[in-house]
Amino acid sequence: MLYNSTRGKDSGHSSAYVIKNGIAADGGLFVPETIPVLTKEMLDKLMGMNYAERAAEILGMFLTDYSAEELKKAADTAYSADRFGAVTTPISIAEGNSVLELWHGPTSAFKDMALQIMPHLLSLSLGKCGEEKDALILVATSGDTGKAALAGYADVPRVRIQVFYPSEGVSPVQKLQMATQDGGNVSVCGIKGNFDDAQSAVKRIFTSTEAAKKIDGEGLFFSSANSINWGRLAPQIVYYISAYLDMVAAGTVAMGDAINITVPTGNFGNILAAYIAKVMGLPVKTMVCASNQNNILTDFFTTGVYDKRRPFYTTSSPSMDILISSNLERLLYFTLGAEKCAALMKELNEKGIYTVDEETKARLAKDFAALYGDENDTAETIARYFKAGYLCDPHTAVALYCADKYKAESGDNTPMLVASTASPYKFPRAVLKAMGEDKGSSDFDCIDDLERLSGTRPPKALAELKNKAVRFEGVTDKADIDAKVYAFAAEKL
Numbered sequence: 001m002l003y004n005s006t007r008g009k010d011s012g013h014s015s016a017y018v019i020k021n022g023i024a025a026d027g028g029l030f031v032p033e034t035i036p037v038l039t040k041e042m043l044d045k046l047m048g049m050n051y052a053e054r055a056a057e058i059l060g061m062f063l064t065d066y067s068a069e070e071l072k073k074a075a076d077t078a079y080s081a082d083r084f085g086a087v088t089t090p091i092s093i094a095e096g097n098s099v100l101e102l103w104h105g106p107t108s109a110f111k112d113m114a115l116q117i118m119p120h121l122l123s124l125s126l127g128k129c130g131e132e133k134d135a136l137i138l139v140a141t142s143g144d145t146g147k148a149a150l151a152g153y154a155d156v157p158r159v160r161i162q163v164f165y166p167s168e169g170v171s172p173v174q175k176l177q178m179a180t181q182d183g184g185n186v187s188v189c190g191i192k193g194n195f196d197d198a199q200s201a202v203k204r205i206f207t208s209t210e211a212a213k214k215i216d217g218e219g220l221f222f223s224s225a226n227s228i229n230w231g232r233l234a235p236q237i238v239y240y241i242s243a244y245l246d247m248v249a250a251g252t253v254a255m256g257d258a259i260n261i262t263v264p265t266g267n268f269g270n271i272l273a274a275y276i277a278k279v280m281g282l283p284v285k286t287m288v289c290a291s292n293q294n295n296i297l298t299d300f301f302t303t304g305v306y307d308k309r310r311p312f313y314t315t316s317s318p319s320m321d322i323l324i325s326s327n328l329e330r331l332l333y334f335t336l337g338a339e340k341c342a343a344l345m346k347e348l349n350e351k352g353i354y355t356v357d358e359e360t361k362a363r364l365a366k367d368f369a370a371l372y373g374d375e376n377d378t379a380e381t382i383a384r385y386f387k388a389g390y391l392c393d394p395h396t397a398v399a400l401y402c403a404d405k406y407k408a409e410s411g412d413n414t415p416m417l418v419a420s421t422a423s424p425y426k427f428p429r430a431v432l433k434a435m436g437e438d439k440g441s442s443d444f445d446c447i448d449d450l451e452r453l454s455g456t457r458p459p460k461a462l463a464e465l466k467n468k469a470v471r472f473e474g475v476t477d478k479a480d481i482d483a484k485v486y487a488f489a490a491e492k493l
């Protein structure tokens with residue numbers, strides 16, 4: 001299977017090439033030229049498999065230049081019990097919703113689902129593409145992506161990874177998670193500035209021919225680990241299909257009957273994976289796009305206007321604080337084709353706003369509903385679900401709020417699967433506050449308080465964090481980011 005750019009000017013690449021390069025030469029995102037079909041026979045076959053086997057099988061439908069053995073070995077390593085626990089993606093039932101817990105991996109956020117296997121796919125791609133240089137992955141992060149990427153790429157041969165985060169813009173737990181990262185091929189830098197400063201610097205360096213030339217001299221090329229890379233998207237399709245089969249096995253739905261899916265959304269990557277599963281033939285009726293106060297997607301789906309010229313809110317669900325949802329570009333491509341998609345992206349770039357016509361809006365409404373919850377709704381939902389016996393993090397709370405609201409407003413009682421994207425222990429203060437229990441103590445005390453109050457156990461890696469040695473200290477000026485990159489590239493590892 002070959003891959004094309006959403007903007008139509010960079011076509012016909014292998015899956016190894018698109019995973020190695022991340023973004024298309026015309027600035028677009030890579031998409032498969034056709035979406036493979038999930039037949040009834042295939043679903044029956046997957047039913048009898050464990051998670052790693054399902055992953056290898058489904059990825060094989062998209063990554064056709066990887067062998068079945070390569071994918072099986074990668075999936076077995078990535079989704080092993082010592083990384084994810086006995087059940088890779090358990091489903092809890094809470095208030096009538098099936099809650100798909102995607103955060104049982106090494107860094108307690110759903111991004112592990114992709115970032116544990118993607119390094120294997122990248123490593124293999126170097127050989128497949130005849131690439132002689134090693135990859136230097138640059139990441140700008142507001143918290144979760146940085147740690148998940150570090151954990152995935154630590155000590156992976158022929159790859160080095162450097163992460164930049166806003167020194168004052170991540171939680172103390174997130175900061176320590178990154179600063180204590182093991183691995184001989186990793187570098188972590190706090191910067192004086194906000195996430196946008198880190199992001200713009202990384203994007204500028206990533207696309208600079210001068211920078212590329214400089215690191216070429218060190219035998220390196222730049223690659224990316226964020227969700228514009230198809231290597232992040234493809235592994236996310238797997239868990240929707242797997243969860244459906246688990247719901248069938250549990251008797252929540254009969255094979256062939258439809259479910260609805262609610263996804264707490266930021267960059268639109270996770271929910272796009274659900275959409276692709278639906279296009280493949282998974283019985284999904286409606287996908288509910290759940291946003292926080294940064295409700296640009298709610299506005300887009302309900303009015304047809306995408307307008308990023310608006311205030312930015314810092315919320316208790318920071319991984320959804322986003323005004324440019326990059327992966328929406330892929331949905332526009334699948335709905336409108338490359339030419340129109342490219343024109344809309346040009347408008348977004350130049351004017352900060354674009355509008356789709358009524359017909360397009362109506363077509364999107366066949367697959368998607370869009371709702372949002374503000375900070376009050378989020379806190380109330382955490383408290384309400386806790387009373388009902390389920391502890392969730394703020395991102396998941398936004399999704400549960402929107403799922404319940406969708407059900408009440410639409411009267412649609414199709415079984416609802418809700419994606420849960422982070423452990424509540426990753427955001428202990430916000431969760432305690434919602435429960436009326438924040439005593440203003442340190443984040444580590446919050447973890448202990450949450451454990452005591454809820455009777456649940458924190459993930460081992462988070463509980464052990466306070467005893468780990470800090471490896472990366474100090475804060476870099478924005479102006480010195482380039483120098484940091486060149487210094488890391490020049491290091492002999």
Ligand SMILES: *Cc1c(COP(=O)(O)O)cnc(C)c1O
Binds near residue numbers: 144264266267271421
């Ligand atoms: C990244 C993230 C999201 C948003 O996922 P997208 O694919 O960007 O839409 C939601 N919740 C958590 C906890 C995340 O880390």
